[in-house]
Amino acid sequence: MTPAAPNDYVLGLALLTMGLPLLAFFLVFFLTRRSVGLSCFISLACSAVPLLCAWSLLLGHWRMPVPLLWEVVWMSSGGATATFGFLLDPLSLLMLTIVTSISFLVQVYSLGYMAGDPGKGKYYAFLSLFAWSMISLVVASGLLQLYIFWELVGLSSYLLIGFWHHKFSASEAGKKAFVMTRLGDLGFFLGIIVILLHLGDLSILGLNQNAALKLGPGLLTASALLIFCGVVGKSAQFPLLTWLPDAMEGPTPVSALLHSATMVAAGVYLVSRIFPFYQASPEALAVVLAIGAVTMLLSSTMAMVARDIKQVWAYSTVSQLGFMLMGLGAGGYFAGVFHLTTHAAFKALLFLCSGVFIHHFGTNDFFVMSRSGARGLKAPMICLSVAGAALSGVWPLAGFFSKESVMGVLAGLSNPLWLVVGLLGAAMTAYYTFRLLFVMWRPCESAEDPLHGGGHGEHAAWAYWVMVLPLIALAVFTVFLGWGGRGLEAFLRWHQEGVAEAHHGWLVWASVLVVASGVGLAWLEFGRAGAAQAGFLSHLPALERLFARRWYLDDLYRLLLDYVVYGFFSRLFTINDRRVVDGGIDGFCRGTAGAGWLLSFLQSGLLQFNLFSMVLVIALVGLYFLLV
């Protein structure tokens, strides 16, 4: 299908959407950072206009015949050319709308959440930087552009997590997030180079149409898997899933925007973006499916024992991303994207609600929140419950419909294992979500007196309402988005008419049953009158510890870093480096021999040793030439 060139009106709207947040970043960062009010205004204005543009683009192209493409050559070297531009098709328009909407709502919410913070100007600058990178990522017309903004999104995530300088763990978490996602990007970058060299073309349209014909099956699978490494890093999939819960150290609106609704979803978006490319390689799709399934199960178990409200949602985000990848891996393009859409709405809502509580009570522990009177905050409590129910897949909320469509795809696979895994995951999701909700609704009477933490409860009423209004907007979406599934499906499946995914009547009942059992177990343990509010896992301490310590994944990484990198390589290579090992050797010499000559030998001998190793290497090389 040949793309059309956009007319001037569309071009203007698209460039406005892409350019304004960058403008806001520069203005705020370099000029108005000191004046908080002006910074907020600029940043908000520059996210409101893209929001309107994105919606008008989406509605204006609801039945678009061909994608719109606009490109300029960015650089060319040898035979390879890299372009910069935008590609508007149903998928990117949908994602663009999601990103701009949530970004705008979060910016409004932050007015209240960050009220009184001295670094608010800088915070808004970074939010704008993020919005710009994310928008440019979504509309990218080629993989290289996508990769560049992919990295920039990671960079702004690092800056936003590290935003709270005074929290040491925040800066550590930012570093971890950055390095871990970069580890995945390593594969992504290699994949891009492989494609560039063998296809000579990095455009997404070209990749989707020609890759299967021009690349051999082996090369196709290899490059698809390499690119998937980037997805694993960015979407926090197994085995790189531990950075996301740590990233929750950043401010809550940032968690809502980056670490649930948009940035981490970029991984899933990438797979859907080049979905025909993935479809050409069944092996790669099988890996996507398996990784998604493992991640979903692992992180659901972790969420079952967390006491920190943001941690619960973080694990849940990881597991839902895994679920989306399962949908995509099973061949359900629409199912994955639909779940991505609804998830963006209800997960952002969950985080923003939690932010209100955290802001008010000054703690992240939802048991403590509940005892401090979380029920008193009516509007956030209701929104939290609606979003939680949507996450669990309760009819008629958005989550129910999207989850059903993923389940439908899983049921269509020949191996029933994947459906069982999906249902198991859904049961665990319902259990940990309602565990949290029941605890929040029913404070444990036996506990000590209500605590009043060092929260910001005394803040003005306007701050509260500025935070609640975005919640209501998102709640509306959470409730009604599910009913738009059919329309969305027609929109997204524009070029493959009549490939509707199969529907299984019994499946609806099976999944309702599964969700009900999860909710029921949560009610028994946490919700009913006189419940002990201790999960069944507290009777299995070994298992509980395993889940709480994230299946010891972090310890494994720490061990690798300490022993292999620091302990072995770095030490090995620093043997020559006297300023690092000096103290050790000196002490050793004095202690054992006490002989001055030995000491002086070591001190002056190092240069000889250096020269000796130089000559040795040269000699070895010479020998190599003689022998080969």
Added chain:
Amino acid sequence: MMAEQLYMFLPESCYLLMAAALFALSLPRRQSHRRIYAWALALSLLGVAGAAAALAARGEMFFTAYRVDLFSQVFKLLLAVATFLVITICGDLAGVEERYHPEFFLFLTTCTLGMMLLISAVELMTIYLSLELSSFSLYLLVPLRRGDNIDVEAGVKYLFIGVTASCVMLFGMSYIFGAVHSTYLSEIMDKLPLWIHQPAAAVGLLLTLSGFFFKLAVFPFHFWAPDVYQGAANQVTAYIATASKAAAVALLIRLTSLTAGTSLYLIDVLMVLCVASMFLGNLVAMVQSDLKRMLAYSSVAHAGYVMMGVLTMTRLGYAASVFYAMAYLVMNFAAFMVVVKVAGEGQDLKIADLAGLHRRAPLMALTLMMALFSLAGIPPTVGFTGKFMVFTAAMEDGRFWLVLVGMINATISLYYYLMVIKAAYLAEPADGQEPLAISASTRALSYALIAGMVYLGVFPQHFLGLAENAVKNIF
């Protein structure tokens, strides 16, 4: 005829003039730093102008031992710019004793002159002599530092390792001469591919390269780097880390092109050195606490990235290496400028000393962050584009594993660069540390460097084209 010759020799003449002027200035008993600094600044600016003006010069001189073409002129311009930049941060040479200031500028000039001659030299003896002219200037510059004896130790170490590398290089040159009976590169280029399968020729070439491995701090010739980076005055380190690396890249490209890629064994060896440099540099940099030492090891790693382009021995690979050398010059200079400005007394900087830099000097912290992100290869900085070009070139040559190793190393390097950024941005300043006074000219320089790093990263096309045209001349 005369005018043409003068035009070809214009950049070198500028630095000869500069050296003479600085020598005259060093004679009076009483000297004022301001006056010498002003002269040096003005003359080095003249040098940049001369190098830029002579960009179009073409021709051969000195019995065809000296060739002026786009390749040499691009590198001369780079060198002139690097020298000018280094001199701009010598406003107060707190790290060097007052009475040595004229000599400091003089040796900086002779070193630049030596490297300019080196870049244009196409005959082995000329290459050797120019190399020694620049090296001896550096041997003298390193121990000029004020204070404890760490400088002397570093100077001695530098001298010994440098002399050994020179010996090895001379030895290698004698092999080449023995094999092809000529010292002219053009003749060697004609005959060497026939002889390359003889061990003598291949070994000879490799040993000849070692002189430049030493300059570039490639494993196993890197031992001087940490000590010299730490022991030399900050400005000298900045010079070694930028200008002298660019010259080394130029010569590595010139000499490896002699084989026309016919020796697979040579490529294997280069690959081993490249991988070893990357791993050694990055892994050891992780445990450093001194900022300049860390940058020294990071320079070892970057030498590895540059080698990756060189060892492909294709036009694309060479162009990528030239571009990387440009990129490295800009980003590394930005990092060292911050080091010089933050270490007001000319002292060594621990990474921990950077704590709270974002409060004490926000612009310096920003410059440092951009420089380090660029070194780590984060888009949209020039470091990313440079790495992208180098990796693409290596991949096009079919070296998947090499690129994988390079990418792993880029990720490792991010880890320790982030430690520095963390200190600068996330730690609070120690009590009693005043905000740094940053002059307007430094401010302008910082903005220019940041803009340069982003501009080169986002719009590399022009410079990439220049690099591609430049390397066309060496084949």
